[in-house]
Amino acid sequence: MGLYDKFSRLKNQRQYFSHSGLNPFGTCIDEVYSATEGRIGDRRVILAGTNNYLGLTFDPQAIADGQMAMAQQGTGTTGSRMANGSYGSHLALEQELAAFFGRPSAIVFSTGYTANLAVISTLACPGAVVLIDADSHASIYDACALGGAEIIRFRHNDVADLDRRLQRLGERAAEALIIVEGIYSMLGDVAPLAEIVAVKKQRGGYLLVDEAHSFGVTGPNGRGLAEEAGVEQDVDIILGTFSKSLAAIGGFATGSKEMEVLRYSSRPYIFTASPSPASIASVRASLRTIAGCPALRNKLWDNARRLYHGLSLAGYQSGPRISPVVPVMIASQEEGLRLWRDLIDHGVYVNLVLPPAAPAGMTLLRCSVNAAHSEQQIDKIIQVFTRLKQ
Numbered sequence: 502m503g504l505y506d507k508f509s510r511l512k513n514q515r516q517y518f519s520h521s522g523l524n525p526f527g528t529c530i531d532e533v534y535s536a537t538e539g540r541i542g543d544r545r546v547i548l549a550g551t552n553n554y555l556g557l558t559f560d561p562q563a564i565a566d567g568q569m570a571m572a573q574q575g576t577g578t579t580g581s582r583m584a585n586g587s588y589g590s591h592l593a594l595e596q597e598l599a600a601f602f603g604r605p606s607a608i609v610f611s612t613g614y615t616a617n618l619a620v621i622s623t624l625a626c627p628g629a630v631v632l633i634d635a636d637s638h639a640s641i642y643d644a645c646a647l648g649g650a651e652i653i654r655f656r657h658n659d660v661a662d663l664d665r666r667l668q669r670l671g672e673r674a675a676e677a678l679i680i681v682e683g684i685y686s687m688l689g690d691v692a693p694l695a696e697i698v699a700v701k702k703q704r705g706g707y708l709l710v711d712e713a714h715s716f717g718v719t720g721p722n723g724r725g726l727a728e729e730a731g732v733e734q735d736v737d738i739i740l741g742t743f744s745k746s747l748a749a750i751g752g753f754a755t756g757s758k759e760m761e762v763l764r765y766s767s768r769p770y771i772f773t774a775s776p777s778p779a780s781i782a783s784v785r786a787s788l789r790t791i792a793g794c795p796a797l798r799n800k801l802w803d804n805a806r807r808l809y810h811g812l813s814l815a816g817y818q819s820g821p822r823i824s825p826v827v828p829v830m831i832a833s834q835e836e837g838l839r840l841w842r843d844l845i846d847h848g849v850y851v852n853l854v855l856p857p858a859a860p861a862g863m864t865l866l867r868c869s870v871n872a873a874h875s876e877q878q879i880d881k882i883i884q885v886f887t888r889l890k891q
Contacts, residue, residue: 518834518855523842525853535559536873541845547878549868550852552686554718554825555790555797556873557748563786567749570782578775583764590781597788598753602724602739607755608763609781611773613713613742614640616752618647619769620740621709624678625650632666632706633680634658634692636860641680641711650678657685657860660696667704675705683715683726687860687867689824691715694730701735709738717746718825723791723798743780747787751776801825801872804879808870811883815890828854829866829886837864840889847885 505512515526523541530548532540536556539548557563570590578585591609598607610616617640625631625648633641636657645652655663667674679701681692694710701708712725720728723746727736738760743751754760764770790797802825809823818830831837834855841853844866852867859865870879 518838522838523845525838525841525855528850530850536871537875537878539850541850544845544848546845546848546850547874547882548850549870549874549882550850551871552714552745552869553748553871553873554714554746554801554869555748555787556871557746557787557790559873560748560783560787560790562790563748563783566786567779567783570778574778576779577777580774581770581772582775583771585775587775588778588781590778590785591775594781594785594788595753597785598755601722601788601792602755603733604739604755605758606760607753608760608770609776610752610754610770611776612750613740613744613752615769615773616740616742616754617641617711618644619767619773620738620754620763621645621678621680622648622769623763623767624648624709625652629676629678630670630673631678631680632663634682636685636687637680637682638686638711638713641682645680658690658693660693660700663697664700664704667700667706670704677706678709679706680709680711683710683712684718684824684826686714686826687854687858687865688828689820689826690822691719691726691824694726694732694736698730698732698735707737708735709740710736711740713740713742714745714826716741717791718798718801721795723795743784746791747784749780749783749787751780751784797872801870804870804872804874804876807876807879808868808882811879812868812886815883815887817886817890825870827868827870829868831864831866834864837866841866843889844885847888849882849885 530539536553536558537548595607595609621644625645627649629650631645631650632653634657635654653666655666684691710727715725717723719726727733738756740754743749805825806823808827812819820828837853854865854867856862
């Protein structure tokens, strides 16, 4: 048997969806003109599948700060912080994140995926028990598997199911780690955090919330769903990424002073090269913008409501709530591929999400809006969907 023969079924599936037309797996965006427009082949398209929620990828200050950092400190750190040392900007960003969240500690990682892997795999060690929402991101599943803990899945957003499983643990519930997300990336729904916190207070355990898609998006100050739900003090660790609202690459964790031990015990932190100076500088600029410009969040939610209602009026089935993530449910994988290609032909780029990436075997055309989209662009997206529906 050849080394890659075991992947033949997956290979055949991908080839089936890649023939006779634009390949949906790893689509090439040939040019990017702005936070909302680009080019695929000879088509100028509205970018409506980027997770660039606040539209800050072309923010002039973030670009200028990143360019200056690259000129002054070089293109990369060429090693881990444990081996090569931390740059002053790494430490400054950690202090700024801690202050933004009002917490004693924050740790910066090279990617959001690495942040989850580093924190969760270290805490979810052999002998520990972790309860995770069934729709958790792949990085959460991978982190739990790497750590070697006992993994218990509870039904998506089902607080009663979480409560039953904690009750069955008895005294072990006091040390259990509960992991949920803020906004779930496929359907745009959110964790019922207030109810989860109530169960945690009754049964025990520690609560970790991955705010990757909700940081900068929800809460009066943009701190995420925990802030919006009024339960920040009851969340033990918040994880986040720089690749969504902060418009760069990297990740972070923030929590109590005791969390600092992860710097010396987490293999993904110890053995991964630290983020480049340019990325850190642009993130610091974007964090200041998030803190000082709530109007961006208001515009984002105006756009989200406009797109959600417009697609609903056009006859499409969307997610369970209004969110910057606006999924369109499609009847079959073949229909999803055809519609995705037709959207690009008409100047709109969204994400085609097929099983197993989509939950419950669904096929989705996943739209994500951002604060930089104009009303005219949102209306064009609706018009194209409407025309293709007819």
